[in-house]
Amino acid sequence: MIQFDLHVHTFFSLCGIHTVMELIHHAHSLGMKGFAVTDHGLTLGGRLNSPFFERFKSPVKDVNVLKGVECNVLDENGTIDKPKLLMPFIDIVLLGIHPNSTSGKTVENYTDMLIRAIEKNPCVDIITHPNDPVYPVDYESLAQAAKKAGVAIELNNSKILYNRSSIESTTALVEACKRAGCLMAVNSDTHAIHELGLDDSVRPILQSVGFKEEMIVNRTEKSALEFVDSRVERKR
Ligand SMILES: [Zn+2]
Ligand SMILES: [Zn+2]
Numbered sequence: 001m002i003q004f005d006l007h008v009h010t011f012f013s014l015c016g017i018h019t020v021m022e023l024i025h026h027a028h029s030l031g032m033k034g035f036a037v038t039d040h041g042l043t044l045g046g047r048l049n050s051p052f053f054e055r056f057k058s059p060v061k062d063v064n065v066l067k068g069v070e071c072n073v074l075d076e077n078g079t080i081d082k083p084k085l086l087m088p089f090i091d092i093v094l095l096g097i098h099p100n101s102t103s104g105k106t107v108e109n110y111t112d113m114l115i116r117a118i119e120k121n122p123c124v125d126i127i128t129h130p131n132d133p134v135y136p137v138d139y140e141s142l143a144q145a146a147k148k149a150g151v152a153i154e155l156n157n158s159k160i161l162y163n164r165s166s167i168e169s170t171t172a173l174v175e176a177c178k179r180a181g182c183l184m185a186v187n188s189d190t191h192a193i194h195e196l197g198l199d200d201s202v203r204p205i206l207q208s209v210g211f212k213e214e215m216i217v218n219r220t221e222k223s224a225l226e227f228v229d230s231r232v233e234r235k236r
Helices: 020-030 052-056 086-087 107-120 139-149 159-162 166-182 202-208 221-235
Strands: 004-008 034-041 062-070 091-095 154-156 184-187
Touching: 004 062, 004 091, 004 184, 004 221, 020 034, 034 091, 034 159, 034 221, 052 086, 052 159, 062 221, 091 107, 091 221, 139 166, 154 159, 154 166, 159 166, 166 202
Parallel strands: 004 034, 034 062, 062 091, 154 184
Antiparallel strands: none
8 A cells, every 4th residue: 555645636637537535535544644636737638626726725634635747748859738827836746658649659759758858847756657558668768867857757556457568567667767776656546546545566566676665755654745845846
């Protein structure tokens, strides 16, 4: 179980099916310490609900809710769809390649997209699911760029749970992160409520590689909040 899940969607993403309140109550019932709401950047459809960012305070004191976004890389220059007007309220920025990007490009193209996006956008904290086989990435180069920028690479439980990435490729990703000495985040990428806090599909991969727990930014609530706090100035 992930104590502090840094990648969770509500129904404001077109692919999510729950309200923030449903997720909070479920997190509470699981004994989780908190999670980040990270709905998609607006080029993927859906909404970002401005009252959530500007007014919302978690009503359940034992569950800490962070405000985030999962941005999309838009081109090879590293442009991302960060929501400029909401940035003053945002705690954490995730970044990934999604179906609004062209498929069928080369490994070099997708790797360059992500590395340029990291370099051009200091607000980015976590690169999500680089093990998506539709958008293949050179893990060594990405892990080195992430290490340099203090960005964490995500180990995404849903990609393994639903067989959307292979164990072999995901193991290679974790090995590259270990070699580069870069941080990782273990996240559920929840769209349906039963996925919240799950990490049991990826735990065996971490163990087989011998990835150090202390390099996982959200290993505890304290470490998750320290990671977020250490980078919040980059959003402003
Ligand atoms: Zn994603
Ligand atoms: Zn996501």
